[in-house]
Amino acid sequence: MNREWSELNAKAKSKLKKATFSEGISTLMELRSQLSDEMLSWKSTLKKEDFSAIPYINAEGYHSKTVAYSLWHIFRIEDIVLSTLIKNEEQVFFKGDHCKKINSPIITTGNELVKMEIAEFSRKLDIDALYSYIWEVKSATEDWLSGTQYSDLKRRFDESDKERIRLTNTVSTDENSAWLIDYWCGKDIKGLISMPFSRHWIMHVETCLRIIRKL
Numbered sequence: 288m289n290r291e292w293s294e295l296n297a298k299a300k301s302k303l304k305k306a307t308f309s310e311g312i313s314t315l316m317e318l319r320s321q322l323s324d325e326m327l328s329w330k331s332t333l334k335k336e337d338f339s340a341i342p343y344i345n346a347e348g349y350h351s352k353t354v355a356y357s358l359w360h361i362f363r364i365e366d367i368v369l370s371t372l373i374k375n376e377e378q379v380f381f382k383g384d385h386c387k388k389i390n391s392p393i394i395t396t397g398n399e400l401v402k403m404e405i406a407e408f409s410r411k412l413d414i415d416a417l418y419s420y421i422w423e424v425k426s427a428t429e430d431w432l433s434g435t436q437y438s439d440l441k442r443r444f445d446e447s448d449k450e451r452i453r454l455t456n457t458v459s460t461d462e463n464s465a466w467l468i469d470y471w472c473g474k475d476i477k478g479l480i481s482m483p484f485s486r487h488w489i490m491h492v493e494t495c496l497r498i499i500r501k502l
Contacts, residue, residue: 292318292489299485303477308437315485316429322488323425325496329354330418333499339409342501344402349494355409356397357491357498358417359389362424363396364483367457368471369428372448373479378457379423388416399461428484440477448472 295318302311329338338355345351352360363380370378380386386394390413393400400408449472452458458467471479481487 288489288493292321296485296489300481303440305437312432318485322492325492337502338414339406340502341406342498349491350497352405353409354495354498355412356405357495358421360397361488361491362421365428366424368479368483369431371452371455372444372471379427383423385420389413389420394457395459396464396467398464399459440475442476444472
């Protein structure tokens with residue numbers, strides 16, 4: 288793991304306490320800024336075909352995906368968790384008609400896709416439109432984080448929250464995806480700040496960097 292990102296993540300997590308909560312949120316914002324700068328750099332440095340390249344197709348782990356898939360996956364999850372689970376409102380994805388703009392054949396997180404399905408999915412995506420969606424989700428999350436209070440961190444979720452996510456049809460019922468709903472709803476807000484709003488980013492950005500180095 289990138290040392291600076293790892294240290295920022297650890298610091299943010301350690302500061303999410305009553306006396307240092309605002310510092311924890313500021314550190315989290317800095318981490319997300321650094322990671323988003325890295326993701327943005329790919330838009331100008333990678334060729335279109337690089338986004339759908341899958342050099343580790345038979346590997347076990349996140350690096351068996353593509354850059355485009357990873358970007359989609361990070362921000363579909365963030366949008367579902369923020370909009371549907373936490374805020375109980377329409378997802379950015381639907382409000383902005385992003386499925387049509389991105390030319391995506393799916394509305395889910397993509398967990399159900401494997402091997403060449405991932406590559407074929409990635410080739411269909413409009414990368415410029417995908418980045419537009421990314422920044423809208425990032426902005427929505429950070430607006431919410433800016434207004435979050437320490438007292439919000441222990442908020443938990445129940446069966447009605449799980450059902451609300453299911454009704455959006457944005458998490459596949461495939462065994463590789465269905466577990467996500469229980470996973471998210473088993474966390475409190477503090478846990479969700481780690482996964483998916485910070486550590487999840489690091490995991491997939493570092494995966495993408497491994498793919499890019501291979502290319």
